[in-house]
Amino acid sequence: MLRWLVFTIFYILITLYGFQAIRTLTKNTWIYYVFIAIGVIIAGNLIFQFAFGAGGRVLSPSKSYAFGFILTFLFFNVVLIFFLFGEDIVRSFIAIYSKFFTSKESLYMPSRRKFVSGVAVGIAAIPFAAMLYGMYKGKYNYKVIKHTLHFDDLPEAFDGYRITHISDIHSGSFDNRPEVERAVNMVKQQNSDVILFTGDLVNNKSSELLPWMDLFSELKAEDGVFSVLGNHDYGDYIDWDSTSEKEQNLEELKQLQKDLGYDLLLNENRFIERDGQRIAILGCENWGKGGFKKSGDLNKAAEGVRPDDFKILMTHDPSHWDEVVINDDYHYHLTLSGHTHGMQFGIEIPGWIKWSPIKYRYKHWAGVYKEKGQYINVNRGFGYLGYPGRVGIWPEITVIELKKGPNNRMA
Numbered sequence: 001m002l003r004w005l006v007f008t009i010f011y012i013l014i015t016l017y018g019f020q021a022i023r024t025l026t027k028n029t030w031i032y033y034v035f036i037a038i039g040v041i042i043a044g045n046l047i048f049q050f051a052f053g054a055g056g057r058v059l060s061p062s063k064s065y066a067f068g069f070i071l072t073f074l075f076f077n078v079v080l081i082f083f084l085f086g087e088d089i090v091r092s093f094i095a096i097y098s099k100f101f102t103s104k105e106s107l108y109m110p111s112r113r114k115f116v117s118g119v120a121v122g123i124a125a126i127p128f129a130a131m132l133y134g135m136y137k138g139k140y141n142y143k144v145i146k147h148t149l150h151f152d153d154l155p156e157a158f159d160g161y162r163i164t165h166i167s168d169i170h171s172g173s174f175d176n177r178p179e180v181e182r183a184v185n186m187v188k189q190q191n192s193d194v195i196l197f198t199g200d201l202v203n204n205k206s207s208e209l210l211p212w213m214d215l216f217s218e219l220k221a222e223d224g225v226f227s228v229l230g231n232h233d234y235g236d237y238i239d240w241d242s243t244s245e246k247e248q249n250l251e252e253l254k255q256l257q258k259d260l261g262y263d264l265l266l267n268e269n270r271f272i273e274r275d276g277q278r279i280a281i282l283g284c285e286n287w288g289k290g291g292f293k294k295s296g297d298l299n300k301a302a303e304g305v306r307p308d309d310f311k312i313l314m315t316h317d318p319s320h321w322d323e324v325v326i327n328d329d330y331h332y333h334l335t336l337s338g339h340t341h342g343m344q345f346g347i348e349i350p351g352w353i354k355w356s357p358i359k360y361r362y363k364h365w366a367g368v369y370k371e372k373g374q375y376i377n378v379n380r381g382f383g384y385l386g387y388p389g390r391v392g393i394w395p396e397i398t399v400i401e402l403k404k405g406p407n408n409r410m411a
Contacts, residue, residue, distance in 0.1 A: 004047060004051065008043070008047075011039075011043055011070075011074070014074060014077050014078065014081065015036075015039045015073075015077055017077070017080070017081050017084065017085075018076070018077030018078075018080040018081060018084075019032075019035060019036070020080075020084060020117075021080045021083075021084055021117040021120050021121055022035050022117075022121070024114050024117040025114060025117050025118055025121060038073065039073065042066075042069045042070050042073050043070060045066045045069070045070075046066040046067065046069075046070045048066075049062055049063045049066040050063060050066070058172070058203070058204050058205060058238055059172060059173065059203045059204070059385065059386065060172070061173060061174075061175040061388065064173055064384075064385075064386065064387070064388035065135070065388050067386060067387060067388075068131070068135050068387050068388045068389055071131070071387055072128060072131040072132060072135075075124075075127055075128065075131060076124045076125075076127070076128040077124075079120065079123060079124035079127065080117075080120045080121065080124050082120075083116055083117075083119065083120035083123070084116065084117070084120060127391075130391045130392075131387075131389060131391055133389075133391070134344075134345075134387075134389030134390050134391040135387075135388050135389035136389075138389050138390040138391055138394065139344075139383075139384045139388060139389045139390045139395065140176060140179035140180075140182075140183070140395065141390065141394045141395065142182070142183045142186055142382075142394065142395045142396070142397060143394045143395070143396055143397070144186060144190065144397045144398075144399060145367075145396055145397070145398050145399070146398075146399045146400075146401070147368050147377065147398070147399070147400050147401070148400075148401045148403055149334065149368070149375055149400060149401070149402060149403065150403045150404070150405045150406065150407045151310070151333055151402065151403070151404065151405075152404070152405070152406055153308075153310060153333075154310055154333075154402055154403070154404040155274075155277035155278070155279060155310055155404075156277065156404055157274035157275040157276070157277040158274060158277065158279055158310070158402055158404075159402070159403060159404040160401060160402070160403065161193050161194075161279075161401070161402040162190070162191075162192040162193050162194075162399060162400070162401050162402075163192055163193070163194055163195075163196055163312070163336075163399070163400045163401075163402070164187055164190045164192035164194070164195045164196070164221070164397065164398065164399055165195075165196050165197075165198065165336050165377060165379055165397075165398040165399075165400060166187060166195070166196075166197050166198075166379065166382045166396075166397055166398070167197065167198040167199060167200065167230075167316070167336075167337070167338025167339070167379035167381055167382060168198075168199070168200040168230065168338045168339065168341060168379070168381035168382055168383055168385075169197070169200065169201050169202075169216070169382045169383045170200055170201075170202065170203050170232070170381075170382075170383035170384060170385045171201060171202055171203075171208050171209045171211075171212045171216075171383065172202050172203035172204065172205065172208030172209075173203060173383055173384055173385055173388060174212065174383065175388075177215075180212070180215060181215060183382065183395070183397070184215055184216065184218055184219065186397055187219055187397055188218065188219065188220075190397070190399050192221055192399060193221060193222050193223050194221050194222070194223040194224060194225075194226065194272065194281075195219055195220075195221045195224075195225040195226070196225075196226050196227075196281070196312070196314055196336055197225065197226070197227040197228070197262065197314075198227075198228055198230070198314050198315070198316050198336050198337055198338045198339075198379065199227070199228050199229050199230025199231075199232075199233060199286065199314075199316035199338060199339070200230030200231065200232045200233060200316065200338065200339070200383075200385075201227070201230070201233055201253065201257065202232060202233060202253065203232055203237075203385060204232060204235050204237055204238045205235065205238075205249055206249050206250075206252040206253035206256055207252075209253070209256050210256075213256065213259065213260065216260055217259070217260045217261055219260075219261075220261070223272050224263055224270075225260075225261060225262045225263065226262065226263045226264075226265055226270065226281055226283060226314065227257055227262040227263070227264050227265070227283070227314075228264070228265055228266075228283040228284060228285065228286075228314045228315065228316060229264070229266070229285050229286055229295075229316065230286055230316040230317075230338065230339065231286045231288055231292050231293055231316065231317065231339070232385070233250070233253055233286075234250055234286070234293055234295075235249045235250060236293060254266075264283075265281070265282070265283020265284075265301070265314065266283070266285055267283070267284055267285055267295075267296065267297040267300040267301045268282075268283055268300075268301060269281060269282040269283070269301055269302065269303070269304065269305055271309075278309065278310075279309070279310040279311070279312060280305045280309045280310065280311045280312065281312050281314070282301045282302060282305065282311060282312070282313045282314065282332075283301060283313075283314045283315075284296035284297065284298055284301050284313065284314070284315040284316075284320065285297070286315075286316050286317060287315060287316075287317060287319075287320040287324065288316075288317035288319055288320070288339070289317070289319035289320075289322070289323055290319075292317060292319075296315055296320055296324075298313075298320075298324055298325060298328060301313075302330055305330070307329075307330055307331070310333055311330065311331070311332050311333050311334075312332075312333065312334045312335075312336065313325060313332045313334070313335045313336070314335075314336050314337075315335060315336075315337055316337060316338055316339050317337060317339045318335075318337040318339060318340065318362060318363075318364045318365070318376060318378045319362065320337070321335045321337060321364065321376045322363055322364065325374075326371055326372055326374055331373070331374065332374055333374060333375065334374075334375045334376075334377070334400070334402075335374070335375070335376040335377075336376075336377050336379070337364075337376060337377070337378050337379070338378065338379045338380075338381055339378075340358050340361075340362050340365045340366065340378060340380075340381075341358075341380060341381040341384065341385065341393070342356050342358060342365060342366040342380040342381070342393035343356045343357055343358035343365075343393065344381075344384055344385075344386075344387055344389065344390045344391070344393055345357070345387075345390070345391045345392060345393060346358070346391075346392045346393045347392050348366075348392055348393065354366065354367070356392075356393055362378075364376055364378050365378055366378050366380050366393065377398060377400060379396050379398050380393055380394070380395065380396040381395060381396065382395055382396070382397070383395065
């Protein structure tokens, strides 16, 4: 209960401060009532969903929307506060100056306060509308992103080989089957040689996948569909009645992936052969920097793989590449990861800007990077988690074409 008390106090203070901008702009009391009512309803719904709703801490669509609406409302008020607090500071300095250096009693100008409030509301409305759009449309604004990567030592039989990389499905968050069907069809239309999925099939429980089994079982490729586990697949973020129940949930998820037709790699590898040549597909369990689960074992995953084999590694968290993979004695030509979601919020204009707050947590957070002659692609995610939307960082289906040759350029 303490956390709800702290949250309530914080929320009330933020809302009341933001409310000052509304009061400055208009004297219409009905607008005051609407603003306050919206604040009360949004906060009440969040508390009800998480404190009294079914499923405890399990993130259902209704809980995600409760979180999304309060995040949007808070963001709106925080922008207002940024402007109003700045104006308060300026006004304080002017008051001090007036008191000690002029004969005027006050330099308070209501018209200036009203102007600042108007500017603040106008600017705050932009992210407010964007976040509402992100919940309504943005989370299903799927993009196919294509890269061509060149390797001198790619076996000739795999020149032109196409990989579809998807990640972070988070099936427990979906609330619009037609849109998810459209996205699955987009994956199928790529007609890639192989599909590689890099973890987080569910939010917490294997049962979240059941309504979507028939749909995701449609994903097929000539050389198969390979998958690994992500941090959310282990069920670490909810309370279980017993350890055995949690373990059973993980085993059920593993079996469901087999039922889908996916080859789940648990610190294992497979070889794909063509015309007497081969490439290795390796899959690690989750390994994440900081407090994330570290079940990934790169050495175990590489057992039976030769140093001169062309290697494609699937590992959910890109920090694994930073901390372990890139410095390994083996040369991992291409690593595929996800996990970051690009924070589901940011600004991307190809060729101009790529920014998200997540960049301050993860060095490699979206797209293709190259270091020490090795590539990593960090997929922005197929689904969403927490905030039930996306703003500027759209859900992604990556298609990577491998080319033999010296021109290591992305297309």
